[in-house]
Amino acid sequence: MKMKILSKAIASMTIASIISTNVAIIASAIENNTGHITQLSKVSILESKGWLESISVEWKPIKEAKGYNVYYKLASESYYKYKKIDDELIRQYSSYFRADILGLSEGEYIIKVIPTIDNKEEVSLQGIITDIEVKNHTREGFGFSKESPMKTSSGGYNDNGTVKNDSKIIYITSENVNTVTLDVITNSKGSKTKCTGIVDILSKRPKGYDKTPLIIRMIGEIKGSDIIGLNSSGYLQLKGIYNVTFEGVGEDTTVYK
Structure with a gap:
C-alpha cells in the first residue's frame, strides 16, 4: 500500500x-469539553480543551521561565499518579505556549503546567486545570x-x-x-x-x-x-x-x- x-x-x-x-x-x-481553570499562580491559562483521547492547553509565557513541564492524571487517581508529557508536545508560538496531551483513555483529567526557572520547577507558579473531559474514538x-x-x-x-x-x-x-x-x-x-x-x-x-x-x-x-x-x-x-x-x-x- x-x-x-x-x-x-x-x-x-x-x-x-x-x-x-x-x-x-x-x-x-481539539473540540469543546472545556475544563475549569484554577488560577493558583502566575501561569495564566488561556484555554484548555478535551477531545477524543487528547487534551490541549494554552497559556501565557512567564518572562522569567526558561521552559515548562506539563503533567496530567485522571481526576480519580491519587496525586502520585501524575505523568509528565514529552517535551516535544510543548510548543511556543508568538504570544503563547501550547501543549497537546495524547494517548488518553476516556475520563476526567487534571493538568498541571509548571514553569522552570534556573533549571528548577517553580511549583508555586504553577497553573492547574481540572475537570477536562476526554472521550474515546469509535x-x-x-x-x-x-x-x-x-x-x-x-x-x-x-x-x-x-x-x-x-x-x-x-x-x-x-x-x-x-x-x-x-x-x-x-x-x-x-x-x-x-x-x-x-x-x-x-x-x-x-x-x-x-x-x-x-x-x-x-x-x-x-x-x-x-x-x-x-x-x-x-x-x-x-x-x-x-x-x-x-x-x-x-x-x-x-x-x-
Whole structure:
C-alpha cells in the first residue's frame, strides 16, 4: 500500500483513518469539553480543551521561565499518579505556549503546567486545570474484529486510547524528517538495523519482521520537498507495515506534496 503526501492539514482530520495493514492515521484536533481553570499562580491559562483521547492547553509565557513541564492524571487517581508529557508536545508560538496531551483513555483529567526557572520547577507558579473531559474514538468494523488478522487497527495504541506498553514513539518535524533514527528488526533472527530518516525507517519494516508498535507524531509544517527518498510519484511506501500510527500534533500540523 502507498500513502500519498497529503495536500491538506493532517491535524484537520476528525476521525481515525484505518488502513488495512493496521496503519492508523489519527489527527489531534481539539473540540469543546472545556475544563475549569484554577488560577493558583502566575501561569495564566488561556484555554484548555478535551477531545477524543487528547487534551490541549494554552497559556501565557512567564518572562522569567526558561521552559515548562506539563503533567496530567485522571481526576480519580491519587496525586502520585501524575505523568509528565514529552517535551516535544510543548510548543511556543508568538504570544503563547501550547501543549497537546495524547494517548488518553476516556475520563476526567487534571493538568498541571509548571514553569522552570534556573533549571528548577517553580511549583508555586504553577497553573492547574481540572475537570477536562476526554472521550474515546469509535472503533468498529472488520479492522477491530477479533476475526481479523491483527484483532485491532489501533496501531501503536491500545483500543482504549492509551499507548501500548511496548510502543516506540518518534517525533517528526521538517528539521529532523531525514535525520531521526530508529532501530528496526530486519530479519527472522531478530537482528536490528539502525535506520535514519522517515523513509529509511518505513522501508525497513515492510517484510513484517518488525511488528513492534510504532507511533509517528508529526509536528508543524512538513513539505514533500523536505523529505529525501520519496519515490518518483511523491509517495511514502507503507506496504506490509504492521502496528504503526501516524498522527498530527495540535491544530497546525500540515503535510504537503
